[in-house]
Amino acid sequence: MWDYTDKVKEHFINPRNVGEIEDADGVGEVGSIACGDALKLTIKVKDGRIVDARFKTFGCGSAIASASALTEMIKGMTIEEAKKITNRDIVDYLGGLPRQKMHCSVMGAEALQAAIADYLGEKAETASDEGEVVCVCFGVTDKEIEKVVRQNRLKEVEDVTNYTKAGGACGSCIPQIEAILNRIWSEETPPPSKPKRPRTFLEKVKLVERVLEEEIRPVLAGDGGDIELVDIEGDVVKVKLLRNCASCPVSTFTLNDFVGEKLREFVDENIRVVEVDS
Numbered sequence: 001m002w003d004y005t006d007k008v009k010e011h012f013i014n015p016r017n018v019g020e021i022e023d024a025d026g027v028g029e030v031g032s033i034a035c036g037d038a039l040k041l042t043i044k045v046k047d048g049r050i051v052d053a054r055f056k057t058f059g060c061g062s063a064i065a066s067a068s069a070l071t072e073m074i075k076g077m078t079i080e081e082a083k084k085i086t087n088r089d090i091v092d093y094l095g096g097l098p099r100q101k102m103h104c105s106v107m108g109a110e111a112l113q114a115a116i117a118d119y120l121g122e123k124a125e126t127a128s129d130e131g132e133v134v135c136v137c138f139g140v141t142d143k144e145i146e147k148v149v150r151q152n153r154l155k156e157v158e159d160v161t162n163y164t165k166a167g168g169a170c171g172s173c174i175p176q177i178e179a180i181l182n183r184i185w186s187e188e189t190p191p192p193s194k195p196k197r198p199r200t201f202l203e204k205v206k207l208v209e210r211v212l213e214e215e216i217r218p219v220l221a222g223d224g225g226d227i228e229l230v231d232i233e234g235d236v237v238k239v240k241l242l243r244n245c246a247s248c249p250v251s252t253f254t255l256n257d258f259v260g261e262k263l264r265e266f267v268d269e270n271i272r273v274v275e276v277d278s
């Protein structure tokens, strides 16, 4: 069963700003009922600042919570500030979303960008407007996949499905999704290679921090969790799990099979990760 944060539950049970602004300055519509999710966002702008925002959605509890959170976030923002909102900001505002529901936050961010583009009289630059359709079942383009992969540092096809739905039905697009992932990550600088001499303690600490920051925290944040490095003794890395991870019943799995594997891959194959209280 999926684990929802209290904030997600609260926004689902008591959604803010439901409805539609009749004389809206900007309208953003994304998704389609045929694909299972649709969102219409309307905004009112005064002196370059969003003074009202309302939404209507056809979707699950996470879609409702994401849209509700989005309206709360953007009210009072300037258009320039709102332009910078990404799906990651919506997820952070809600304290996390189940990985399988990340596409709801993506839909919110796309509706916002579409509403802003409409207000500015521009063509919406949503990724789905450009590129070639990769997933016919859900109408997802290569540009859309590339955008969420880069923004959220996704590495697996399953993650792409969670964020865009692509690949979640017939699966015939999976080879193309894999090709996009391979292309994007092969362009990146390779992970830090092992130096010929043994690392100093300080180098090891810095590298562990870097792997935590780049490879581990973004994934844990997706579930509303976090991790803190407490100490390193030899090959033993002591960490503290925070937020949702602290109370997660599968935290042992998270430590050994995810955190441990990443640190062994990028830092040292002998690393062992243990959880400590402080």
Ligand code: FES
Pocket (backbone or CB within 6 Å): 134, 135, 136, 137, 138, 166, 167, 168, 169, 170, 171, 172, 173, 174
């Ligand atoms: S084409 Fe992508 S799931 Fe069917």
